[in-house]
Amino acid sequence: MFTRRLGVGILVLFAASLVGCGTEPGTEVETPLECGGEPCDLPLEAGDAIRITLTSISCDAVNNAVRITAPASVAQVLTANACYATVGTEWNFPGPFADPSAIDFTIDSRIIDGDPALRATGTYPTWTVSFEDGADEDFNDIVLTVEAIAAAQ
Ligand SMILES: [Ca+2]
Numbered sequence: 001m002f003t004r005r006l007g008v009g010i011l012v013l014f015a016a017s018l019v020g021c022g023t024e025p026g027t028e029v030e031t032p033l034e035c036g037g038e039p040c041d042l043p044l045e046a047g048d049a050i051r052i053t054l055t056s057i058s059c060d061a062v063n064n065a066v067r068i069t070a071p072a073s074v075a076q077v078l079t080a081n082a083c084y085a086t087v088g089t090e091w092n093f094p095g096p097f098a099d100p101s102a103i104d105f106t107i108d109s110r111i112i113d114g115d116p117a118l119r120a121t122g123t124y125p126t127w128t129v130s131f132e133d134g135a136d137e138d139f140n141d142i143v144l145t146v147e148a149i150a151a152a153q
């Protein structure tokens with residue numbers, strides 16, 4: 001009798017966990033850039049060029065896509081499978097841009113455990129952008145160095 005009641009209790013708990021809130025493993029999520037917990041982008045000055053370097057990766061998920069979303073004229077997917085990209089890969093975008101105000105990124109991934117996060121640290125003209133894919137909190141899963149490069153005088 002005791003065993004049967006326990007079994008029913010476990011079943012109810014299992015059913016409740018299936019009803020969760022959009023963070024089930026496998027759910028696709030687009031993570032925006034944040035600085036100190038607030039949404040942000042990285043300021044550019046008029047005439048600057050942009051260099052982005054894949055500094056390091058430490059993840060196994062497939063199809064994590066790194067997307068530059070601003071300046072709008074260069075918005076594109078930089079890599080569609082970042083965990084398997086080559087460390088040291090550089091993406092260079094010569095300026096000037098028609099819309100030179102800021103650089104922005106998102107990363108598309110799937111929920112592993114917790115919510116992913118994409119953090120920028122640093123100040124103009126060099127930033128580090130670090131992605132936590134949600135499996136732990138090491139913030140080293142995808143690391144980019146982003147540089148604004150002033151036009152030659
Ligand atoms: Ca991690």
Ligand SMILES: [Ca+2]
Nearest residue numbers: 058138140141
């Ligand atoms: Ca990691």
